[in-house]
Amino acid sequence: MRSLALTGALTGALLLAGCAATGTEPVAAFAAVPPAPTNAVPPQFQYLYGSGEGGAVALGVFHSLIAYVTEQAAKRPTDSVVLAADSAMRGASWAPCGDKPLAVVFDVDETLIQNLGFEARAATGEAYDQARWSRWEQSGDKAVAAMPGAVHAVDDLRKLGVTVVFNSNRSSANAAGTVAAIKAAGLGEARHGETLFLKGDDSLGSAKDGRRAIIASRFCVVAMVGDQLGDFSDLFAAVKPVAERRDLAIHSSAAGKWGKGWFIVPNPVYGSALAGDQDAVFPADKRWADPAEEKK
Numbered sequence: 001m002r003s004l005a006l007t008g009a010l011t012g013a014l015l016l017a018g019c020a021a022t023g024t025e026p027v028a029a030f031a032a033v034p035p036a037p038t039n040a041v042p043p044q045f046q047y048l049y050g051s052g053e054g055g056a057v058a059l060g061v062f063h064s065l066i067a068y069v070t071e072q073a074a075k076r077p078t079d080s081v082v083l084a085a086d087s088a089m090r091g092a093s094w095a096p097c098g099d100k101p102l103a104v105v106f107d108v109d110e111t112l113i114q115n116l117g118f119e120a121r122a123a124t125g126e127a128y129d130q131a132r133w134s135r136w137e138q139s140g141d142k143a144v145a146a147m148p149g150a151v152h153a154v155d156d157l158r159k160l161g162v163t164v165v166f167n168s169n170r171s172s173a174n175a176a177g178t179v180a181a182i183k184a185a186g187l188g189e190a191r192h193g194e195t196l197f198l199k200g201d202d203s204l205g206s207a208k209d210g211r212r213a214i215i216a217s218r219f220c221v222v223a224m225v226g227d228q229l230g231d232f233s234d235l236f237a238a239v240k241p242v243a244e245r246r247d248l249a250i251h252s253s254a255a256g257k258w259g260k261g262w263f264i265v266p267n268p269v270y271g272s273a274l275a276g277d278q279d280a281v282f283p284a285d286k287r288w289a290d291p292a293e294e295k296k
């Protein structure tokens with residue numbers, strides 16, 4: 001490879017010398033030279049981790065959360081925002097609050113925490129590897145940051161007397177590393193089994209409904225916050241077609257919860273939102289033919 005690159009560089013240099021003599025640009029000649037490593041970042045990573053726009057969206061969500069929970073805490077709701085165990089998504093029923101203490105349930109990754117150290121590697125094209133992710137859970141606490149607005153949100157909720165509960169699909173085997181990452185991000189203390197619930201706490205794997213039911217049996221959950229539909233209900237996971245899943249999210253009982261008990265932050269980098277081809281994403285009756293192309 002090295003000799004090939006050297007050959008390419010020499011060829012380019014020779015062509016450049018030739019072009020300098022003729023005064024033309026050597027664009028085509030250099031296109032054949034293997035590209036040098038770049039510092040480029042794919043757009044979805046730019047948006048989530050680097051842009052003012054992405055940060056502003058997160059802040060707006062957390063501001064709305066604080067306002068909503070402040071209002072709810074003052075009047076004590078009768079219903080939790082966790083679906084009742086036997087409920088469907090359409091015509092939903094909700095877990096009762098009773099006189100349980102108030103709580104807000106947060107997902108962790110890309111909801112409260114930006115996994116900057118891990119995602120910087122993914123942004124270079126490194127394929128996801130479960131064993132590497134597990135090592136990240138154990139040792140990544142120095143390379144995370146809170147999502148914009150997250151520290152403000154959990155601080156305000158705690159001042160209101162609302163318990164902050166974390167429900168994450170990080171592994172229960174790595175609980176100590178996740179407790180350290182939450183603390184390092186400035187999000188305070190998390191206690192496994194009390195205010196931190198993890199994959200492996202039960203036999204349901206990545207499904208969170210079992211953990212949500214336990215949390216709702218102990219708390220009146222006034223809000224949930226996540227970056228995936230699975231952070232709100234496992235019922236979404238049963239619906240595979242992209243258009244049907246979107247319909248369930250925006251034309252069911254869930255529709256009334258967005259921004260009013262269910263708060264979602266966008267994640268364009270990974271997760272269940274990133275599915276669908278042209279036929280699934282764009283309706284057939286909403287295609288457009290450019291008149292300029294039709295004239296050809």
Ligand SMILES: [Mg+2]
Binds near residue numbers: 107109110226227
């Ligand atoms: Mg997440």
